[in-house]
Amino acid sequence: xxxxxxxxxxxxxxxxxxxxxxxxxxxxxxxxxxxxxxxxxxxxxxxxxxxxxxxxxxxxxxxxxxxxxxxxxxxxxxxxxxxxxxxxxxxxxxxxxxxxxxxxxxxxxxxxxxxxxxxxxxxxxxxxxxxxxxxxxxxxxxxxxxxxxxxxxxxxxxxxxxxxxxxxxxxxxxxxxxxxxxxxxxxxxxxxxxxxxxxxxxxxxxxxxxxxxxxxxxxxxxxxxxxxxxxxxxxxxxxxxxxxxxxxxxxxxxxxxxxxxxxxxxxxxxxxxxxxxxxxxxxxxxxxxxxxxxxxxxxxxxxxxxxxxxxxxxxxxxxxxxxxxxxxxxxxxxxxxxxxxxxxxxxxxxxxxxxxxxxxxxxxxxxxxxxxxxxxxxxxx
Amino acid sequence: xxxxxxxxxxxxxxxxxxxxxxxxxxxxxxxxxxxxxxxxxxxxxxxxxxxxxxxxxxxxxxxxxxxxxxxxxxxxxxxxxxxxxxxxxxxxxxxxxxxxxxxxxxxxxxxxxxxxxxxxxxxxxxxxxxxxxxxxxxxxxxxxxxxxxxxxxxxxxxxxxxxxxxxxxxxxxxxxxxxxxxxxxxxxxxxxxxxxxxxxxxxxxxxxxxxxxxxxxxxxxxxxxxxxxxxxxxxxxxxxxxxxxxxxxxxxxxxxxxxxxxxxxxxxxxxxxxxxxxxxxxxxxxxxxxxxxxxxxxxxxxxxxxxxxxxxxxxxxxxxxxxxxxxxxxxxxxxxxxxxxxxxxxxxxxxxxxxxxxxxxxxxxxxxxxxxxxxxxxxxxxxxxxxxxxxxxxxxxxxxxxxxxxxxxxxxxxxxxxxxxxxxxxxxxxxxxxxxxxxxxxxxxxxxxxxxxxxxxxxxxxxxxxxxxxxxxxxxxxxxxxxxxxxxxxxxxxxxxxxxxxxxxxxxxxxxxxxxxxxxxxxxxxxxxxxxxxxxxxxxxxxxxxxxxxxxxxxxxxxxxxxxxxxxxxxxxxxxxxxxxxxxxxxxxxxxxxxxxxxx
Numbered sequence: 001x002x003x004x005x006x007x008x009x010x011x012x013x014x015x016x017x018x019x020x021x022x023x024x025x026x027x028x029x030x031x032x033x034x035x036x037x038x039x040x041x042x043x044x045x046x047x048x049x050x051x052x053x054x055x056x057x058x059x060x061x062x063x064x065x066x067x068x069x070x071x072x073x074x075x076x077x078x079x080x081x082x083x084x085x086x087x088x089x090x091x092x093x094x095x096x097x098x099x100x101x102x103x104x105x106x107x108x109x110x111x112x113x114x115x116x117x118x119x120x121x122x123x124x125x126x127x128x129x130x131x132x133x134x135x136x137x138x139x140x141x142x143x144x145x146x147x148x149x150x151x152x153x154x155x156x157x158x159x160x161x162x163x164x165x166x167x168x169x170x171x172x173x174x175x176x177x178x179x180x181x182x183x184x185x186x187x188x189x190x191x192x193x194x195x196x197x198x199x200x201x202x203x204x205x206x207x208x209x210x211x212x213x214x215x216x217x218x219x220x221x222x223x224x225x226x227x228x229x230x231x232x233x234x235x236x237x238x239x240x241x242x243x244x245x246x247x248x249x250x251x252x253x254x255x256x257x258x259x260x261x262x263x264x265x266x267x268x269x270x271x272x273x274x275x276x277x278x279x280x281x282x283x284x285x286x287x288x289x290x291x292x293x294x295x296x297x298x299x300x301x302x303x304x305x306x307x308x309x310x311x312x313x314x315x316x317x318x319x320x321x322x323x324x325x326x327x328x329x330x331x332x333x334x335x336x337x338x339x340x341x342x343x344x345x346x347x348x349x350x351x352x353x354x355x356x357x358x359x360x361x362x363x364x365x366x367x368x369x370x371x372x373x374x375x376x377x378x379x380x381x
Numbered sequence: 382x383x384x385x386x387x388x389x390x391x392x393x394x395x396x397x398x399x400x401x402x403x404x405x406x407x408x409x410x411x412x413x414x415x416x417x418x419x420x421x422x423x424x425x426x427x428x429x430x431x432x433x434x435x436x437x438x439x440x441x442x443x444x445x446x447x448x449x450x451x452x453x454x455x456x457x458x459x460x461x462x463x464x465x466x467x468x469x470x471x472x473x474x475x476x477x478x479x480x481x482x483x484x485x486x487x488x489x490x491x492x493x494x495x496x497x498x499x500x501x502x503x504x505x506x507x508x509x510x511x512x513x514x515x516x517x518x519x520x521x522x523x524x525x526x527x528x529x530x531x532x533x534x535x536x537x538x539x540x541x542x543x544x545x546x547x548x549x550x551x552x553x554x555x556x557x558x559x560x561x562x563x564x565x566x567x568x569x570x571x572x573x574x575x576x577x578x579x580x581x582x583x584x585x586x587x588x589x590x591x592x593x594x595x596x597x598x599x600x601x602x603x604x605x606x607x608x609x610x611x612x613x614x615x616x617x618x619x620x621x622x623x624x625x626x627x628x629x630x631x632x633x634x635x636x637x638x639x640x641x642x643x644x645x646x647x648x649x650x651x652x653x654x655x656x657x658x659x660x661x662x663x664x665x666x667x668x669x670x671x672x673x674x675x676x677x678x679x680x681x682x683x684x685x686x687x688x689x690x691x692x693x694x695x696x697x698x699x700x701x702x703x704x705x706x707x708x709x710x711x712x713x714x715x716x717x718x719x720x721x722x723x724x725x726x727x728x729x730x731x732x733x734x735x736x737x738x739x740x741x742x743x744x745x746x747x748x749x750x751x752x753x754x755x756x757x758x759x760x761x762x763x764x765x766x767x768x769x770x771x772x773x774x775x776x777x778x779x780x781x782x783x784x785x786x787x788x789x790x791x792x793x794x795x796x797x798x799x800x801x802x803x804x805x806x807x808x809x810x811x812x813x814x815x816x817x818x819x820x821x822x823x824x825x826x827x828x829x830x831x832x833x834x835x836x837x838x839x840x841x842x843x844x845x846x847x848x849x850x851x852x853x854x855x856x857x858x859x860x861x862x863x864x865x866x867x868x869x870x871x872x873x874x875x876x877x878x879x880x881x882x883x884x885x886x887x888x889x890x891x892x893x894x895x896x897x898x899x900x901x902x903x904x905x906x907x908x909x910x911x912x913x914x915x916x917x918x919x920x921x922x923x924x925x926x927x928x929x930x931x932x933x934x935x936x937x938x939x940x941x942x943x944x945x946x947x948x949x950x951x952x953x954x955x956x957x958x959x960x961x962x963x964x965x966x967x968x969x970x971x972x973x974x975x976x977x978x979x980x981x
Binding site for chain 1: 918
């Protein structure tokens with residue numbers, strides 16, 4: 001491209017965003033005449049200006065309607081992924097609500113773990129890796145619990161098969177159990193572990209209580225990874241998991257950190273930061289929308305994601321999150337729990353400036369949007 | 382040892398429950414035990430339950446012994462000749478009634494041919510899988526079961542001849558169909574249930590086609606001439622009543638034309654139909670606002686009577702008045718007494734209802750539709766033999782709903798109308814479709830039921846042949862005349878000053894939250910404000926304390942309740958609902974201070 005052309009295009013820097021400028025530079029043929037280039041740039045500038053949102057446009061409510069209207073057609077389905085270990089996935093409206101509410105505990109957390117080059121080609125290696133990260137609890141390898149109330153003992157008979165497949169010894173399990181059962185004496189005999197209560201002899205509750213506690217002791221794997229499913233994706237193998245623990249998985253050396261993904265937005269926020277969380281919100285929502293065969297413009301999702309993330313932490317669109325940030329008392333009160341907001345406002349003497357939409361609808365005043373936005377400038381005598 | 386429970390109470394034991402049960406049944410069939418008693422042996426827990434309590438549903442079945450039905454040809458012959466009746470068969474132990482418990486011990490066959498050694502009973506008819514109402518759907522075996530249910534539900538809403546003593550009755554919200562007919566295509570239930578004496582619809586000529594789109598989305602098109610000849614006309618009855626109540630202190634209501642000084646007196650014109658006793662005369666043509674029964678009541682609070690001592694003047698007007706949108710002819714006036722001996726006046730209004738756009742019609746197959754247009758006969762399509770349809774049904778109603786019976790009835794009706802006989806469309810056992818088609822062919826029509834049609838407006842032959850025949854159509858009780866409603870200005874609620882809700886109160890149609898959002902999304906700010914102006918008020922606000930004051934028109938001053946009348950008070954415009962909210966805040970002890978500033 002000729003230098004003068006480049007400079008000419010650069011002259012539009014104040015009118016067009018840099019991304020478009022570079023795109024023009026890439027696509028404009030080198031033998032273009034100056035007159036034609038001017039025409040092209042003017043045309044692009046016109047299109048760009050037209051695509052801009054006009055001032056006074058109610059982008060928020062347009063987004064809300066654009067997401068809400070197709071949302072009414074969504075099914076309440078959770079569907080099942082076929083496979084050896086079946087994985088259940090929340091989709092549709094329940095998932096959307098989960099994302100927008102920014103729930104801490106989502107119904108079906110999932111991860112897709114990609115491995116680095118030598119590890120991702122061999123099926124045995126990947127299976128091994130999967131077994132290694134799967135969280136196993138004592139409850140899963142015990143074939144029988146027997147409680148003896150008279151002697152205040154609890155006997156665990158471990159399943160030989162599971163011990164073998166996990167490559168564990170009874171002593172190793174006993175060690176883990178012992179760490180969590182301080183008020184019991186522990187003896188090991190073959191594949192049996194016997195616990196005897198140290199305290200008074202009439203504490204029946206203790207023995208039963210410890211039984212449930214022992215069941216949940218983690219022996220192996222990564223916390224939160226309930227199920228693993230190695231699958232082939234093109235040339236490489238990846239591990240799908242039910243349950244998610246981004247932080248600990250990322251620390252494993254085999255994992256390809258650039259490709260790993262989880263559907264738990266709160267984890268993403270904690271590990272990768274707010275920008276990643278924003279991106280994740282958009283991606284998760286569009287996943288749901290696409291799976292339902294619907295079509296929502298990405299810009300609506302961007303707006304919602306921006307609103308949720310603008311404070312530096314992810315806030316749900318709930319009365320505790322985004323809505324609680326509204327400045328107007330009446331806007332907050334009109335959403336949910338009006339009494340709470342009004343009482344709180346009256347205690348501190350809050351002032352409502354009536355600057356937003358809902359308050360003005362309540363007072364039957366013109367709303368500051370669209371035709372209600374421009375004011376009249378006149379000299380008052 | 383088997384335990385016996387009589388009506389769920391332990392009563393004793395027997396050696397062998399199974400033998401006991403069989404023995405019990407034998408004795409019942411011989412007539413030694415009432416046929417209303419059922420016995421059920423549960424082999425899982427080895428218990429016998431005998432039930433004789435009221436309220437159990439029983440159903441009759443033919444007894445089968447050794448794979449043979451006990452109902453023989455001889456019985457059938459005797460039944461036909463009238464020598465024996467149903468109860469004789471029950472007495473002879475050919476038919477017995479089972480309840481849900483005893484059915485557990487039984488194996489019931491559908492027909493003679495499939496009976497085996499193991500069967501204990503046989504259905505009287507295969508159609509007994511359907512109840513009474515569902516059996517009213519003709520050719521039901523061509524349909525999905527859900528369509529039968531819809532079909533029978535629709536029929537329950539039909540207008541007909543619901544009771545022979547209708548003239549003496551004061552039923553609320555009922556209609557009588559003029560010239561009701563017995564259907565050409567019927568099932569056996571129609572004969573059993575005396576349907577021809579209480580019919581609910583009319584046989585009409587139906588063409589399945591489109592007509593300028595006036596029957597899209599389940600619309601039906603009616604022939605205007607047919608309606609003028611009386612098709613689907615009905616009379617709507619609406620009774621009203623009032624009582625001459627007694628109050629404490631010897632006071633009571635008084636029937637009669639109210640004096641002009643009565644509180645709440647209407648205009649003289651409104652009382653014009655009343656006779657001397659204050660009651661309207663039959664055949665009076667009344668409109669909205671007219672008084673039907675004139676009545677005055679004593680004042681509500683006795684204290685007000687003591688104060689002024691003007692007993693006559695403080696009586697209240699409490700007449701029965703025709704409400705907004707109501708009209709009709711007084712059909713019947715009944716004077717009687719209620720349980721307490723108070724005078725009771727019932728007045729029944731009558732109104733003729735001619736089918737109009739918006740009335741609801743249905744066939745017997747769950748194919749309901751609303752009238753889209755009434756077409757003059759001259760404009761309707763006609764067949765080569767000159768037949769003009771009474772009703773045009775849309776073909777788009779068929780594929781998704783798969784009501785094949787609707788189409789078969791049309792053929793059946795055509796055959797029935799041409800041959801002058803009624804067609805049997807009983808579930809599983811009525812006339813066969815192939816036979817009907819063959820009969821149609823023999824009558825000189827195409828066996829697919831279609832005919833060549835000509836457009837009534839152009840006279841040109843239509844490209845497609847039209848599926849046409851006779852069907853039984855029912856007028857449903859949902860008529861626009863009862864539902865039509867509109868409002869420009871009207872009554873408002875006392876508390877909120879917003880329009881009332883509902884047709885009965887001449888209410889407005891709410892522009893709801895989501896509708897509001899569409900205005901916001903369009904940025905139509907001022908239009909939105911105008912739409913919500915229904916409870917707009919202008920209130921004086923004190924600049925000093927920010928509370929709402931009042932305007933003293935007598936002394937021509939504006940007063941703030943907090944700060945008196947020498948503060949600056951300005952008017953602001955807001956919704957009354959918001960003013961109410963501010964008042965409620967003050968009731969809670971909050972101080973809602975309004976800070977005014979200039980808008981521009």
